[in-house]
Amino acid sequence: MDAEDLRLLEAFRGGEESAFAALVIKYRESIYRVARHMLGNHEDAADATQDVFIRAYRALPRFDGRSQIYTWLYRITVNLCLDLRSRLTRLPLLDDEESMRDLPAGPMIEEEAAGREIGRIVSRAVAGLPPRQRAMVVLRLYQDLPYQEIARIMGCSEGTVKATMFAALRKLRRVLAEQGVRAP
Amino acid sequence: MTMRCQEALERLVEGLTGSVPPADREAVIAHLATCARCRQEAVELEATAARLRESASFTVPPGFWPAFMNRLTDRMAQDRLPLLARVRRWLGSPRHAWATAVVTAMVVIALSAAARLQPRSATSPDPSLVRARGLVTETMTVTLPSLAEMLDIWRAGMTEVDPHLDALQRRSP
Ligand SMILES: [Zn+2]
Numbered sequence: 116m117d118a119e120d121l122r123l124l125e126a127f128r129g130g131e132e133s134a135f136a137a138l139v140i141k142y143r144e145s146i147y148r149v150a151r152h153m154l155g156n157h158e159d160a161a162d163a164t165q166d167v168f169i170r171a172y173r174a175l176p177r178f179d180g181r182s183q184i185y186t187w188l189y190r191i192t193v194n195l196c197l198d199l200r201s202r203l204t205r206l207p208l209l210d211d212e213e214s215m216r217d218l219p220a221g222p223m224i225e226e227e228a229a230g231r232e233i234g235r236i237v238s239r240a241v242a243g244l245p246p247r248q249r250a251m252v253v254l255r256l257y258q259d260l261p262y263q264e265i266a267r268i269m270g271c272s273e274g275t276v277k278a279t280m281f282a283a284l285r286k287l288r289r290v291l292a293e294q295g296v297r298a299p
Numbered sequence: 300m301t302m303r304c305q306e307a308l309e310r311l312v313e314g315l316t317g318s319v320p321p322a323d324r325e326a327v328i329a330h331l332a333t334c335a336r337c338r339q340e341a342v343e344l345e346a347t348a349a350r351l352r353e354s355a356s357f358t359v360p361p362g363f364w365p366a367f368m369n370r371l372t373d374r375m376a377q378d379r380l381p382l383l384a385r386v387r388r389w390l391g392s393p394r395h396a397w398a399t400a401v402v403t404a405m406v407v408i409a410l411s412a413a414a415r416l417q418p419r420s421a422t423s424p425d426p427s428l429v430r431a432r433g434l435v436t437e438t439m440t441v442t443l444p445s446l447a448e449m450l451d452i453w454r455a456g457m458t459e460v461d462p463h464l465d466a467l468q469r470r471s472p
Contacts, residue, residue, distance in 0.1 A: 132375075139371065143364070151357050161363070165371060172375055234354035241351070255316045256348070257355050262313060280316060281309045288347040296350060 120184045127175060135175070139168050142185055145258060146192050152253040153196035155242045163199060167192045182267065189258070190268045193250045200246050233296055240290040248283045251276055303330060304337050311341055315348040 116124075120141075126134035146167050151160035170191050178187060241249060251269060254260045262280075266273045307330035313319050314327060331338050 168371055169374055237350055237354040256351050259317045277309045281312045284312050284344055284347055288343055
């Protein structure tokens with residue numbers, strides 16, 4: 116396990132609540148990013164990120180330390196998001212008005228507007244993937260996790276991750292082409 | 300698509316979406332050198348991966364993270380309360396009076412044994428205190444006032460105050 120995480124874990128077990136806060140600060144942005152890609156909007160992602168850390172807070176005393184803390188946190192996040200999604204029959208609600216990309220302030224030129232539009236199309240395409248496929252794409256593309264780690268998080272074989280990623284990328288290529296999105 | 304193509308493209312996707320070992324990369328390049336169909340597919344998959352990565356960043360509203368931490372801290376505090384309430388109710392029922400007495404006695408025995416067996420060193424943290432930290436939880440000191448009292452007496456003999464035990468006792472009623 117990551118040496119810094121191990122120190123924080125031991126401090127937390129020794130009764131230092133601030134060690135847990137340090138873990139939250141370290142991983143909250145990654146967890147939020149995964150949740151936001153999975154759920155499609157800020158409100159749901161913010162709530163899910165809260166719930167992930169509450170679950171982690173309850174379960175951390177029993178965490179066995181055999182995996183990395185972040186692998187464990189991602190597993191909680193993915194399960195929670197899959198669970199939330201399965202309870203909603205509608206497609207994820209996307210932030211349509213909100214910028215999906217960090218754009219500079221000031222009057223928007225045509226190119227930026229086009230960039231925003233493409234960002235929306237890409238988000239919709241990712242949101243349209245079956246939930247487990249979406250989770251794998253998010254963990255790989257946006258968190259750069261190795262296939263082996265993704266397999267551990269998703270509870271499947273590395274071969275499944277390989278095949279699923281290939282299928283997902285081909286599907287996304289088709290969807291983006293249908294929407295008229297070409298190479299950058 | 301042949302099995303070799305499938306395998307090559309799967310590896311290609313792994314490389315396009317993140318990092319892969321150099322050996323895998325070379326195997327893919329070797330296949331692409333001989334297979335025009337996969338070369339065409341590779342170009343398109345690469346463009347797709349680039350598009351997906353490009354629209355990856357999100358913004359959060361200003362002040363979001365401090366508010367997030369406050370809410371989380373509140374929820375963590377609330378999370379501890381129902382457990383205490385449950386334990387208090389459990390301890391309040393007469394059929395658990397014996398169990399409470401036994402638990403208290405065991406804790407007292409364990410703590411005094413720990414204190415007797417481990418001689419204190421002047422420089423390093425007292426091992427008996429370290430051991431006691433593992434034994435005494437906040438729930439125990441709050442729900443068992445006699446234990447808190449006993450800790451006071453036990454600690455009176457110590458020159459060095461353990462901030463953890465100190466904090467626990469300040470929190471207990
Ligand atoms: Zn081929």
